[in-house]
Amino acid sequence: MTTTWDGRTGATALRQFLHALPGVDEVGAHGRAAMLSSRSIKADAKRRAIDLAISMVDLTTLEGADTPGKVRALSNKALRPDPLDISVPSAACVCVYSDMAGIAREVVGDAVHVAAVATAFPSGRAALAVKQADTQDAVQRGADEIDMVIDRGAFLAGDYAKVFNEIVDIKQVCAGAHLKVILETGELATYDNVRRASWLAMMAGADFIKTSTGKIAPAATLPVTLVMLEAVRDWYLATGVRIGVKPAGGIRTAKDAIRYLVMVNETAGPEWLTPDLFRFGASGLLNDLLMQRQRMSTGHYSGPDYVTID
Amino acid sequence: MxxxxxxxxxxxxxxxxxxxxGLFIDGEFVEPTDGTSFKTINPATEEVLAEVSEAGPNDVDRAVRAAQAAYAKVWSKMPGAERAKYLYRIARLIAERSRELAVLETLDNGKPIRESRDVDMPLVSAHFFYYAGWADKLEHAGFSDAPRPYGVAAQIIPWNFPLLMLAWKIAPALATGNTVVLKPAETTSLTALAFAQICQDAELPAGVVNIVTGDGATGRALVEHPDVNKVAFTGSTEVGRQIQRAIAGTTKGLTxxxxxxxxxxxxxxxxxxxxxxxxxxxxxxxxxxVCCAGSRLLVQESVADDVLERLKSxxxxxxxxxxxxxxxxxxxxNSPAQHARIAELIAAGDEEGAQRWTAPCVLPDKGWWIAPTVFTGVTQAHRIAREEIFGPVLSVLSFRTPEEAVIKANNTPYGLSAGIWSEKGSRTLWMAERLQAGVIWANTFNRFDPASPFGGVKESGFGREGGRQGLGAYLQREVR
Incomplete structure (x- = not known):
C-alpha cells in the first residue's frame, strides 16, 4: 500500500477510514497498562528479559553538542555494552543525527544498525525537498534506519493525506533503509489520535512506528505504547505483515523496560519480542540494564562507576 | 522469543x-459450648489450613447478648466522633496489615494474590476510612435530623470476597451506631477471624463486633434470634427468600x-x-x-465475530x-460444591446445544479449577442464559438494535448490574435509563468504590451498600 492518497476523494476516503477505527477509552487503557505493570518478573525470566532489552536498545544521542568523539564512544558502547563481559549482547542500533551517521558506521561496521533522525527532526517543520535531502544524506553516510517525524501540524489540522503522502515520499528516498515513523504522541494528545496516526503510518509504509522524539514531554508512556501495540497487532491480523514498535524517551530503568516487554508479550504477542520488531529509544536505560545484569550474576549491586558513561 | x-x-x-x-464473642475468643468445629481448606491445594469453631444456638445467643449489652452500655452512648476514631483505627490497621491479610485471603479463598492485594484489601481499608468519616455527620446524611440505629445487626456474608463483604457490612453498621454479630461463610472464615484480632488491637469496646463462624444452621439461628434488630445478608436469592420468610412478622430491618x-x-x-x-x-x-458478574455478553451482531475472535485470543x-x-x-x-454447580451448568449448556469454547490452560492436579469458558449460540431459553453460574463461564448472545439489547438484558428475574460499551454518550444514557439494574457501568465493569452505592432491584435484593445511601441500611425509618 504505497500509493499516495491524491485529490479530494482520496483524502476523504483516508479520513473516513481513520475516523472509523474503534475509539480508545482512556480510563480502560490506563487500567490495562497498570495491570500489566504489576506482573512480577523474577529469576531466569528477568535475566532473559534484561538481555533481550539490551539487544533492543537504540543507543541514542541527539544533542546539538554531539561531536565525532562522543558518537565514536557511544558506538563502541553499542558494540560492547559491558567491556568486561563478552556475554552481554550488543545494542540494536546507534541513533544519531544524520551528519554523524558516517562516524557511527565507521565504528560499528555491520555489527549493529545505524539510525539517523532525518526530516527536520525534531519539529518536522521544513519543506518536503529539504526532508528528502536530509534523508538521502543520512542514507549516503551509512544509516540503514531512518527515524522520521510526521507533520503533527498537518495531522492535527486533519490533513491526513499530507502526512501520509510525506511518509510515502520519504520512504521512496530511503533506498532500502528501514523507516521508523515518529508520531510524537505527546503532541497528538489523545489516544484516538495515536491509534489513527499509527494506522496512517503503517498504511503509508512505515517499518516501525515510534512514539516520540524525546524532545517533547510526555515522551513514551505505557498506555501510548499499548495503543500502538494494539495497532500493529491489528495490522498484522489484517495484512499478515508485522510492523515494529519503538517507545522512545523517558524509559530509564530495567524495571521500566521489563514492563514494556511484558506489554509486548501480552498485547502484540511473543513474535514481537525481537529487536527486529521492538526497540527502546534510550540512552541512560542501557546502564541500568547492565547494572541489573551485574547484580543478577554477582548477587550484589554494583554502582555507576562499574558501567561506562558512554 | x-x-x-x-x-x-x-x-x-x-x-x-x-x-x-474459637468464636469471637464479647471481645474474646471463646470455645463453642458444644465444642464442634470444622476444617477450612485451601481450595488450590486441598490443604487443611485450620479448624474453625461451629457456633450453635447457645453461642449465637451469647454473641447477640454481648452485642446487645455493648449497644446499651457503650456504643449507643458514644458520640459519633468517638466511634469514628475506632473506625479510623481499624482502617489504618487493615492498611498496615494488608499484605498479610491478602495472603490469608488468597490461601483460604483461592483467589489470585494480585486480586486480593490490588483490589480486595485496598477497598477494605477504603471502606472503613469512608464510613469513619460519616460517623459524626449522620444528621446531614439526608435520613432524619436525629437518625437512630437499629441496635444489634445480624450480618451474613458470602465466600467470594470474604473480608471485603465484611467491610461492606461492618463499616456502615458501626458508623451508624449499631453493634454487630457477623457470620462469615463457612469456607472462608479466616480473614474474619483476623479482623476480630484487629478489633482487639484497635481496642474496640468488647461486644461491639462479634464473629460467629459456622454454616447455614448458625446463620439461621442468628437471623431468627429474637433480640436481633436488623438483618443484612449477601448471598444467593434462594437463601435470601428463606431469610425474608423467617423474619416476616417481626420488626427486624432487612437488606x-x-x-x-x-x-x-x-x-x-x-x-x-x-x-x-x-x-x-x-x-x-x-x-x-461475583454476584454482579457480566455473565451474559450481549454483543451487537455487526461486530460479534470480531469481538469473539479478539476475546478468545x-x-x-x-x-x-x-x-x-x-x-x-x-x-x-472456592469449594468442591461450587465446582460441581459450575460443572453441572456447563454440562447443561452442552446438552442444550450451545457451542462451548474453553481457554487452553493446564489445570493443576490438586484443588478445584475451571478453565475460562465461553458459550456461543446461546439463546434466552438456555439455562446458562438464565441461571446464575457463579463461575468463569460466559454466555454470548447477540442483538441487532438498542431496543432489542434492552429487552434481552432485562429479561431476567435478576437486576443487580449491567454494563454498556459505546463511545456514543447519548446512547449510553438512553440505555441506562431503561436497564433494570441497581448498578450500571459505562465503558467499564466490576468497578467498586466505597463512595458509590451498590445493590440490586428485582430478585437481586434491596438496600444499598456503600456511599451515603449505604447508611440508610442501618438507620431506622423515621415515622413522622
Missing amino acids: NFDYAPAPESRDLVTIDAHY LELGGKAANIVFDDAPLDEAIEGIVNGIYFNQGH RLTMLRLGDPMDKNTDIGAI
Missing part, C-alpha cells in the same frame, strides 16, 4: 495461621444483596480493546465468583494456576 514468566510466589511467611480458632445475571452490552461503536478487557474483567475476575493469554503466584490471573474455585 518465548517469554515464560518464572514463578513469582508471594511469601506465605507473612501470615501465621492458628491450628484452631438483601442477592444473585445476578448481568448483561454486558457491547455496541459496534465500542472502544473495542477496552471492551474486551471489560468482558474479561466482567466474568473471569475472581473466577466469576485474549483469553488464551490468561494465566490460571497457583493463586499465590503474583502473575496468576485465574485462581481456584
Whole structure:
C-alpha cells in the first residue's frame, strides 16, 4: 500500500477510514497498562528479559553538542555494552543525527544498525525537498534506519493525506533503509489520535512506528505504547505483515523496560519480542540494564562507576 | 522469543495461621459450648489450613447478648466522633496489615494474590476510612435530623470476597451506631477471624463486633434470634427468600444483596480493546465468583465475530494456576460444591446445544479449577442464559438494535448490574435509563468504590451498600 492518497476523494476516503477505527477509552487503557505493570518478573525470566532489552536498545544521542568523539564512544558502547563481559549482547542500533551517521558506521561496521533522525527532526517543520535531502544524506553516510517525524501540524489540522503522502515520499528516498515513523504522541494528545496516526503510518509504509522524539514531554508512556501495540497487532491480523514498535524517551530503568516487554508479550504477542520488531529509544536505560545484569550474576549491586558513561 | 514468566510466589511467611480458632464473642475468643468445629481448606491445594469453631444456638445467643449489652452500655452512648476514631483505627490497621491479610485471603479463598492485594484489601481499608468519616455527620446524611440505629445487626456474608463483604457490612453498621454479630461463610472464615484480632488491637469496646463462624444452621439461628434488630445478608436469592420468610412478622430491618445475571452490552461503536478487557474483567475476575458478574455478553451482531475472535485470543493469554503466584490471573474455585454447580451448568449448556469454547490452560492436579469458558449460540431459553453460574463461564448472545439489547438484558428475574460499551454518550444514557439494574457501568465493569452505592432491584435484593445511601441500611425509618 504505497500509493499516495491524491485529490479530494482520496483524502476523504483516508479520513473516513481513520475516523472509523474503534475509539480508545482512556480510563480502560490506563487500567490495562497498570495491570500489566504489576506482573512480577523474577529469576531466569528477568535475566532473559534484561538481555533481550539490551539487544533492543537504540543507543541514542541527539544533542546539538554531539561531536565525532562522543558518537565514536557511544558506538563502541553499542558494540560492547559491558567491556568486561563478552556475554552481554550488543545494542540494536546507534541513533544519531544524520551528519554523524558516517562516524557511527565507521565504528560499528555491520555489527549493529545505524539510525539517523532525518526530516527536520525534531519539529518536522521544513519543506518536503529539504526532508528528502536530509534523508538521502543520512542514507549516503551509512544509516540503514531512518527515524522520521510526521507533520503533527498537518495531522492535527486533519490533513491526513499530507502526512501520509510525506511518509510515502520519504520512504521512496530511503533506498532500502528501514523507516521508523515518529508520531510524537505527546503532541497528538489523545489516544484516538495515536491509534489513527499509527494506522496512517503503517498504511503509508512505515517499518516501525515510534512514539516520540524525546524532545517533547510526555515522551513514551505505557498506555501510548499499548495503543500502538494494539495497532500493529491489528495490522498484522489484517495484512499478515508485522510492523515494529519503538517507545522512545523517558524509559530509564530495567524495571521500566521489563514492563514494556511484558506489554509486548501480552498485547502484540511473543513474535514481537525481537529487536527486529521492538526497540527502546534510550540512552541512560542501557546502564541500568547492565547494572541489573551485574547484580543478577554477582548477587550484589554494583554502582555507576562499574558501567561506562558512554 | 518465548517469554515464560518464572514463578513469582508471594511469601506465605507473612501470615501465621492458628491450628484452631474459637468464636469471637464479647471481645474474646471463646470455645463453642458444644465444642464442634470444622476444617477450612485451601481450595488450590486441598490443604487443611485450620479448624474453625461451629457456633450453635447457645453461642449465637451469647454473641447477640454481648452485642446487645455493648449497644446499651457503650456504643449507643458514644458520640459519633468517638466511634469514628475506632473506625479510623481499624482502617489504618487493615492498611498496615494488608499484605498479610491478602495472603490469608488468597490461601483460604483461592483467589489470585494480585486480586486480593490490588483490589480486595485496598477497598477494605477504603471502606472503613469512608464510613469513619460519616460517623459524626449522620444528621446531614439526608435520613432524619436525629437518625437512630437499629441496635444489634445480624450480618451474613458470602465466600467470594470474604473480608471485603465484611467491610461492606461492618463499616456502615458501626458508623451508624449499631453493634454487630457477623457470620462469615463457612469456607472462608479466616480473614474474619483476623479482623476480630484487629478489633482487639484497635481496642474496640468488647461486644461491639462479634464473629460467629459456622454454616447455614448458625446463620439461621442468628437471623431468627429474637433480640436481633436488623438483618443484612449477601448471598444467593434462594437463601435470601428463606431469610425474608423467617423474619416476616417481626420488626427486624432487612437488606438483601442477592444473585445476578448481568448483561454486558457491547455496541459496534465500542472502544473495542477496552471492551474486551471489560468482558474479561466482567466474568473471569475472581473466577466469576461475583454476584454482579457480566455473565451474559450481549454483543451487537455487526461486530460479534470480531469481538469473539479478539476475546478468545485474549483469553488464551490468561494465566490460571497457583493463586499465590503474583502473575496468576485465574485462581481456584472456592469449594468442591461450587465446582460441581459450575460443572453441572456447563454440562447443561452442552446438552442444550450451545457451542462451548474453553481457554487452553493446564489445570493443576490438586484443588478445584475451571478453565475460562465461553458459550456461543446461546439463546434466552438456555439455562446458562438464565441461571446464575457463579463461575468463569460466559454466555454470548447477540442483538441487532438498542431496543432489542434492552429487552434481552432485562429479561431476567435478576437486576443487580449491567454494563454498556459505546463511545456514543447519548446512547449510553438512553440505555441506562431503561436497564433494570441497581448498578450500571459505562465503558467499564466490576468497578467498586466505597463512595458509590451498590445493590440490586428485582430478585437481586434491596438496600444499598456503600456511599451515603449505604447508611440508610442501618438507620431506622423515621415515622413522622
